Amino acid sequence: MSMLLMPGRYRPWVLSLSLCGLVLLSACKRDRIDPDAPAAEPVAALQQLARHVADNDLVAYAKASVPPAQYARLQAAWADGHSRWPLTDLPLDGQLLPMMAALSAPDAPQRLQRSFDTQIAGQATGVRQAAHSMGLFGVQYLRNQTDYTADERAHYSQVVDVLSRWAAAAPLTDKQRARTTITLLTATARTSGLSTDAQLQAAGMEDCLRRLGTFEKAFKTALASYGLSLDAALTGLRGELVSQEGDNAVVRIQYPLAGEQIEAQVRMTRRDGHWYLARTLEETDALLLAADAATAAAAALAEHDATVAAEAEAAAPVKDAAPAPAKP
Numbered sequence: 001m002s003m004l005l006m007p008g009r010y011r012p013w014v015l016s017l018s019l020c021g022l023v024l025l026s027a028c029k030r031d032r033i034d035p036d037a038p039a040a041e042p043v044a045a046l047q048q049l050a051r052h053v054a055d056n057d058l059v060a061y062a063k064a065s066v067p068p069a070q071y072a073r074l075q076a077a078w079a080d081g082h083s084r085w086p087l088t089d090l091p092l093d094g095q096l097l098p099m100m101a102a103l104s105a106p107d108a109p110q111r112l113q114r115s116f117d118t119q120i121a122g123q124a125t126g127v128r129q130a131a132h133s134m135g136l137f138g139v140q141y142l143r144n145q146t147d148y149t150a151d152e153r154a155h156y157s158q159v160v161d162v163l164s165r166w167a168a169a170a171p172l173t174d175k176q177r178a179r180t181t182i183t184l185l186t187a188t189a190r191t192s193g194l195s196t197d198a199q200l201q202a203a204g205m206e207d208c209l210r211r212l213g214t215f216e217k218a219f220k221t222a223l224a225s226y227g228l229s230l231d232a233a234l235t236g237l238r239g240e241l242v243s244q245e246g247d248n249a250v251v252r253i254q255y256p257l258a259g260e261q262i263e264a265q266v267r268m269t270r271r272d273g274h275w276y277l278a279r280t281l282e283e284t285d286a287l288l289l290a291a292d293a294a295t296a297a298a299a300a301l302a303e304h305d306a307t308v309a310a311e312a313e314a315a316a317p318v319k320d321a322a323p324a325p326a327k328p
Helices: 006-024 041-054 056-067 066-081 093-104 108-119 126-141 150-169 176-192 198-203 205-225 230-235 278-321
Strands: 239-247 248-257 260-271 275-278
Touching: 006 066, 041 230, 041 239, 041 248, 041 260, 041 275, 056 066, 056 198, 056 205, 066 205, 066 278, 093 126, 093 176, 108 176, 126 150, 150 176, 150 260, 176 205, 198 205, 205 230, 230 248, 260 278
Parallel strands: none
Antiparallel strands: 239 248, 248 260, 260 275
16 A cells, blocks of 8 residues: 555554545536535435434444345344444444554553654654655555546545645644544543454444444544544535436535535435445445355354264264174
């Protein structure tokens, strides 16, 4: 990843910027959307998702993201250890538990503060340069990513570019803000009790989402103190229907981010009478197929083991009852 080419001491800040930016949807520029126009049903579905995230209600967000029957199957897949959706929808989802573990460590406040004081405080020029580099490397990286559609690459590149300009001007080296942010995030992460996969498994999907909703609120509060309001982006989302063919639609959205306007184009799919993000349905359909296969394989293995055990048990009495060999 291009981010790894950046100076090590700036990576945590770049990671935070990436987390903020990539969490927001997909892309193309066109005319300004009329905020007074009534929302089409697919647009209303998107706005509902954004409102749930703004409210830090991740359970409601998850329930609104997929049909009820699929949601129940995803809960079961989590309980069986075959899924961590919707956490896997997060950008850099593989970094979530390491980040929570680092923030939850007993010495995290002191260690992070020392790291900030020695590596970040007073380095305004270096941080501005890192933010600029993040924009250049991030856009270059995204353009080469085949996992994203062309529209998604265009959108994420736009978001990274906007965030790099915000970071260059934000007071990221301010010691008092850093102290407040570190105190808030470490305390909230520790209270969540979620820093290992075993803890995710034990808590279950909905309880994890409730606890992470509290951490999300703290994270957004911290970003707002640096002048970046994700809630403004979420509540300011506007959209209009571009096209619809049967159960498939394309929606153009627009939202404010760091004082600039981001525009995006997303695919929607209607299932069971309701509209959902097409990519979410595609990914969860694939996830559930894999979970079903894993469950079937586990059941087949358990059945095989039971058969082998039953056969061994049935053979044991026969062996014990066999007559002793005749004496010569």
